Amino acid sequence: MGTWSTDILGNDGALDTLGALADRQLSFTDLADELRGDYIESDAGAAVLALIEVALAARGLRELPQADAVEAARDVLDDERAAWLLEQTDRVLGAGSEVYELWQEASEQSLREWLGKVEASIEDLRQALGSAALVGAAGGGTGD
Template sequence: MGTWSTDILGNDSALDALADLAHSGFSFTGLAEELQEDYIDVSAGAAVLALIEVALAVRGLRELQQADAVEAGRAVLDDERAAWLLAQTDRVLAPNSEVYDLWLETSDESFREWRGKVDAAIEDLRGALGSAAPAGAMGGGSGD
């Protein structure tokens, strides 16, 4: 996973997803297709987590340096898509996910720090949506 830190946006794949979002090159339909694979590629897993951070920023719960991605997120990260992202975390944070596998290869301390940040972001977004129950499948629509 290229450059990385324990921050959710501290890796190249997450930053690539934000750049794609900011420059209209991001597709939720494409992401949904990638997430249906048996093994989730790092780019798809990191995109889910990065978009959760953007969804939080759109709702005023995070300040991100990537203002252009946040602005683009305002148009496409409605509550339905945010809930869909939350639903995807069950697979992104489990075996058969490259993001998870890469973090398992780090030190226990780094893994716990990263996982704590991810879990906090998930809980923050659940709280913002007012429900712990994620939405089901979602399709294209505007901002696909």
């Protein structure tokens, strides 16, 4: 099964995603294709959650040791893509998601710990995007 911990970045799929992002080889089109089916493979689910973490880091809300991935995220994880990632979380955390099924098979304590971290990151990114929208609405007219 590879490396797993209750940390969002504590699995091979997440780390592979950060490596691809750092190498500027991550394809959001390919990720979107992987998420279209009835069943979400573990690596695709882990990728969504990892990208939420790196989106938070790119906004200064997390510290991650993968500086290259964070730097690349500043170029490609704009608010629109971050919002898209948030839209995917219902499926990643539901029936038909291998990553969620694997955590359900783990101990109840591990599932709760992992899910708590995931839900906190989702909420943090929602808050960050909401704050960005408020700042944009309050401060930025087009000068018309």
